[in-house]
Amino acid sequence: MRELIRELVETYGPSGVEDEIRAVIRAEVEDLADEIRVDPLGSLVARKHGGDGGKRVVLAAHMDEIGIMVSYVDEKGFARFTRIGGVYSLNTVGDRVAFSNGTVGVVGVEQKRANATKIPTLDELYLDVGATSREDCPVAVGDSAVFVRPLDIQGTRLIAKAMDDRIGCAVLIETLRRLESTPHDLYFVFTVQEEVGLFGAGTSAYGIDPDVAIAVDVTGNGDTPESYPMAVALGKGPAVKVMDSGMIAHRAVKDVMVQRAKDAGIPYQLEVLARGTTDAMAMQVVRSGVPSGCLSIPCRYVHTPSEMVDERDVENAVCLMLEVLRADL
Amino acid sequence: MILKELSEAIGVSGQEGPVRAVILDAIRGHVDEVEVDTLGNVLALKRGTGPEPVRAMVAAHMDEIGLMVVGHDSDGFLRVSQVGGIDARLLPGKVLRVGPEGIPGVIGIKPVHLLKGDEYKKVPKLDSLVIDIGAKNKDEARGLAPLGTCATFGTTYREFGPTVSGKAFDDRAGCAVLVELLRGERLPCDLHAVFTVQEEVGLRGARVAAFKIAPDCGCALEGTICDDIPKDKDASPTTEMGGGPAITVMDRSFVADRRLVELLIGTAEDLGIPYQIKRPGIGGTDAGAIHRSRGGVPSVTVAVPCRYIHSPAALLSLDDFDNTVRLMRESLSRLTQRTLRRE
Amino acid sequence: MEVILLLKQLSEADGLAGYEEPVRGVVSETWTPLVDEMRVGGLGSLIGLKRGTGPEPRPKVMLAAHMDEVGLMVSGLEKGFLHIAGVAGADPRAVLGLEVVVHAERDLPGIVATRPPHVIPSDERQKTVPWDKLFVDVGLPADQVEQLVTVGDLISIRCEMAELKNRRVAGKALDDRACVAAVTLALEKLAKVNHVWDVYAVATTQEETGLKGATTSAYGIAPDLAIALDVTFGNQPGLRDTEVFPLGEGPTIAVGPNLHPALVDHLKSVADAQEIPYHIEPVPGRSGTDAWAIQVSREGVPTALIGIPTRYMHQPVEMLAAQDVERAGRLLAAFVASLEADFLESIAWPESEESE
Incomplete structure (x- = not known):
């Protein structure tokens, strides 16, 4: 799965500009799915027919990533920017971003900013793309960029930008690859615009009208120095979501994941996340309500350029997903 | 110009009646169908001439921000809360119009002579301000402006030459553009023109209208922020008055559909219509509600740049206004099913 | 049922948001003799249908109160x-x-x-x-x-409901079980009076986590009208007098963009005719109640909001006056009974008439 993950995390795809990443994922799933389509906002839907009597199940991972968007180019050719999703200035100074046309920019901080001992505000940062004037600046207002970081592998740890949520995409693709049979009508949905408001998942789920929906996304951790208490650690298995700040997972969906993990001897953890939510929140309120849950990959340093997951958790997430889909829900 | 009537109509979120009346009057005879839905949106359809016409929803909101009466003092003053985002710095010393009949009222603050220390540096909080309509006591105040009555600025429309000024250009400017589109020639696409309610309190009218229409694509028309007055550093003006219609790529409510953005830019460049890209990440519009309707609706926002929106007197350039009408008309003329096809 | 006993049963049932099964059981048992049909919605809301006497297809009114608790x-x-x-x-x-x-x-x-x-x-x-x-x-x-x-x-x-002076009670989860009680009282009254419209009584779930049960059950029911009921701030020290309402002086009827003005006027006239005291509650924007979700369901739903003044919200000692619950129940029942088959036409926006 490593090469798949490498390809996914290193591809460009900020919210709203998912064409490249969609093409990459499409190429991976095209031959595995019975049907494939792109819905009105750009989410990729790969359908796998099941037998009779199964449920219509949506599995969703978002393919967009956080990034920045140019908001102004000044007379000297420096760009100002706004965030696409949860980008924080603490993580960005000195970092590099890349645009879809290959232009690279360095994030700088104003030397004369108001309070040099405080974390700068986004307004005090700028992007240096090597231009000398507004006229020769290769980027324009409205252009989007993402962090530049290759995948690094250290033991079982995988480190890259955009693990959130390309690792979820990888879990779905790998699940589809290994899936032998299922009673269910499965929709593998690679959603758009999650980071800016869960927009793709809600609309895709509306179009599909599923009986059950499960998001696969990253979650936080409580196993780093002086972290808030959170009973989730890297390497101890995928996390079954109980609650986050946007939703309470449907009890039956949560329970079935736990039960299948126990039965198959797959390590798992239970997750109560204080801040953050996933596509499952948007899917649960579609139409008359969809029982929804989330399978999470524990991840450190979420929304920084170096998001870290454990390969064993990813593998176990695939195994658990296969167990969940194998039998009745 | 219809903008004058629209600007001067009183229509705080939830109480858009007077604006609705102006619009229904203005579009009568220019549309194939019109109805008012359960929330008070005006839904008008002008059918397209093309084969397989794209069903385009173009929305402008009728409502404006304002104040709501939430209490009456024994001396006859009205206690108020805000409807939508109101800048408390703008309120002292202003004349308002209260209720659908437009009863005049004023907001005054403590005389400057009586301030202590650096009290003058502080902006009076909204819950310390009252509207004075000259009522003698609580009963009279309650009779004239019962709980829930809304108030807005009392400004009238003025012509400055190339620019005009008035209240509520956010979004009566958008409404005026939409009225002009309906009054013009038929377009190849089906134009579902929607004058929405309750944008300022959460994009609520557009949401139900988009559900009902289930359009192929959406566009919000706005009067949007200009920040082109002098400032400390070389920073974005958000939009510039005189710079042409402003196209939104991303704001706090949505990411615009790239194909629609390219259609607008391509049209503007082909025809030499000035345009600008609005500073991303600022504000939110009805497009945010439309694009997440049902299975998803590719959407965009186009705006007339307006200085000083959400204040008693905004300012816009008539050239920008005309160019917005023209850009919309020409872009809608080029909108076909192929525009929305994804390879 | 006697209102204080009903409040006690509802208050003391467990029913954390997302895990409302225990309280749903209590409500279900209470509603079974009062409705014609009952089902559980996608996110666990309890939906009871009491059919009206009008010719089919009958218009539908939804009465919503949430049963989840913090x-x-x-x-x-x-x-x-x-x-x-x-x-x-x-x-x-x-x-x-x-x-x-x-x-x-x-x-x-x-x-x-x-x-x-x-x-x-x-x-x-x-x-x-x-x-x-x-x-x-x-x-x-x-x-x-x-x-x-x-x-x-x-x-x-662990919290037993306390019965205080003047028929006031204090307990957990009276936000919003007191309103579930009011809907129950209304159903009891409707058993004895003719009503033309179909009534959907809904005990919604996950209100406290984003109005989710109301969002999904309104979509499923597709009502023509809705009345949401929720607690509102009771008078207590430290709050401004424009944001609180006295206990025991009747429920509140909300006004503002979230609420349909003609529907609100009708509700007020019903209260006046029944001599039920009430206060007007101005809501300038987001009401933070199920009404906020229901109003924008599908193509839009004319919605009203009734409040029961409650002190100490989200604490295990939420306090209110039982009389206000009874009045809210009476008001609801009288409102439903007042709905004629063509009621919807009477609340069309005035400006729309001439254009048709």
């Missing part, structure tokens, strides 16, 4: 103590020292605790204890706790 959940284990998270808007200022039950492998009694005041810096004593410094202690050795308790276990607050 509470606590186990978020981690440390040395035999339970880390806890607030669910659905629990107030961290009002949990320290509470007696609770942890719904673990078996139910475990527990206490919400933190470090003793004597040993912490004095400035820390002036501050609310943050969630990560609050624990539940179940008084068992760590190894037993590890065996019995799992992350995600629910914690309910």
Whole structure:
């Protein structure tokens, strides 16, 4: 799965500009799915027919990533920017971003900013793309960029930008690859615009009208120095979501994941996340309500350029997903 | 110009009646169908001439921000809360119009002579301000402006030459553009023109209208922020008055559909219509509600740049206004099913 | 049913947002003799249908009150103590020292605790204890706790409803079970009067986590009209007089963009005709109630909001006057009975008439 993950995390795809990443994922799933389509906002839907009597199940991972968007180019050719999703200035100074046309920019901080001992505000940062004037600046207002970081592998740890949520995409693709049979009508949905408001998942789920929906996304951790208490650690298995700040997972969906993990001897953890939510929140309120849950990959340093997951958790997430889909829900 | 009537109509979120009346009057005879839905949106359809016409929803909101009466003092003053985002710095010393009949009222603050220390540096909080309509006591105040009555600025429309000024250009400017589109020639696409309610309190009218229409694509028309007055550093003006219609790529409510953005830019460049890209990440519009309707609706926002929106007197350039009408008309003329096809 | 007994049953039932089964059972049992059909919606809302007498297709009115409550959940284990998270808007200022039950492998009694005041810096004593410094202690050795308790276990607050002077009551979850009680009283009254419209009584779920049960059940029912009921702020010290309403002087009827003005006018006229006292509650924007979700369901639903003044919201001592619950129930029943088959036409927006 490593090469798949490498390809996914290193591809460009900020919210709203998912064409490249969609093409990459499409190429991976095209031959595995019975049907494939792109819905009105750009989410990729790969359908796998099941037998009779199964449920219509949506599995969703978002393919967009956080990034920045140019908001102004000044007379000297420096760009100002706004965030696409949860980008924080603490993580960005000195970092590099890349645009879809290959232009690279360095994030700088104003030397004369108001309070040099405080974390700068986004307004005090700028992007240096090597231009000398507004006229020769290769980027324009409205252009989007993402962090530049290759995948690094250290033991079982995988480190890259955009693990959130390309690792979820990888879990779905790998699940589809290994899936032998299922009673269910499965929709593998690679959603758009999650980071800016869960927009793709809600609309895709509306179009599909599923009986059950499960998001696969990253979650936080409580196993780093002086972290808030959170009973989730890297390497101890995928996390079954109980609650986050946007939703309470449907009890039956949560329970079935736990039960299948126990039965198959797959390590798992239970997750109560204080801040953050996933596509499952948007899917649960579609139409008359969809029982929804989330399978999470524990991840450190979420929304920084170096998001870290454990390969064993990813593998176990695939195994658990296969167990969940194998039998009745 | 219809903008004058629209600007001067009183229509705080939830109480858009007077604006609705102006619009229904203005579009009568220019549309194939019109109805008012359960929330008070005006839904008008002008059918397209093309084969397989794209069903385009173009929305402008009728409502404006304002104040709501939430209490009456024994001396006859009205206690108020805000409807939508109101800048408390703008309120002292202003004349308002209260209720659908437009009863005049004023907001005054403590005389400057009586301030202590650096009290003058502080902006009076909204819950310390009252509207004075000259009522003698609580009963009279309650009779004239019962709980829930809304108030807005009392400004009238003025012509400055190339620019005009008035209240509520956010979004009566958008409404005026939409009225002009309906009054013009038929377009190849089906134009579902929607004058929405309750944008300022959460994009609520557009949401139900988009559900009902289930359009192929959406566009919000706005009067949007200009920040082109002098400032400390070389920073974005958000939009510039005189710079042409402003196209939104991303704001706090949505990411615009790239194909629609390219259609607008391509049209503007082909025809030499000035345009600008609005500073991303600022504000939110009805497009945010439309694009997440049902299975998803590719959407965009186009705006007339307006200085000083959400204040008693905004300012816009008539050239920008005309160019917005023209850009919309020409872009809608080029909108076909192929525009929305994804390879 | 006698209102105080009904309030007590509802208040004392468990029903944390997302886990409303116990309280749904109580409501279901109470509603069974009062409705023609009952079903559970996608997210667990209880939907009771009482058919009207008009010709089909009959218009539908939805009466919504939420049955979920705020509470606590186990978020981690440390040395035999339970880390806890607030669910659905629990107030961290009002949990320290509470007696609770942890719904673990078996139910475990527990206490919400933190470090003793004597040993912490004095400035820390002036501050609310943050969630990560609050624990539940179940008084068992760590190894037993590890065996019995799992992350995600629910914690309910042990609290009997108190009956106070002047038919006032105080208890947990009266937000919004008091309004479920009002809907129940209305159903009882409607058993004895003719009503033309179909009535959908809905005890919604997950209101406190984002109006979710109301969103999904309104979509499923597709009502022509809706009345949401929720508690509103009662008069108590420290609040501005424009944001509170006195206990025992009747329910509130809300006005503002969230509410359909002609529908509100009709509701007021029903209250006047029935001599039910009420206060007008101005709501300038987001009402924060199920009404906010229902109004924008599908193509839009004319919606009204009735409030019951309640003190100490989101604390286990929510307090209100039983008379106000009875009045809300009477008002609802009289409103439903007043709906003629063509009522919707009477609330069309005035400007729309000439254009048709």
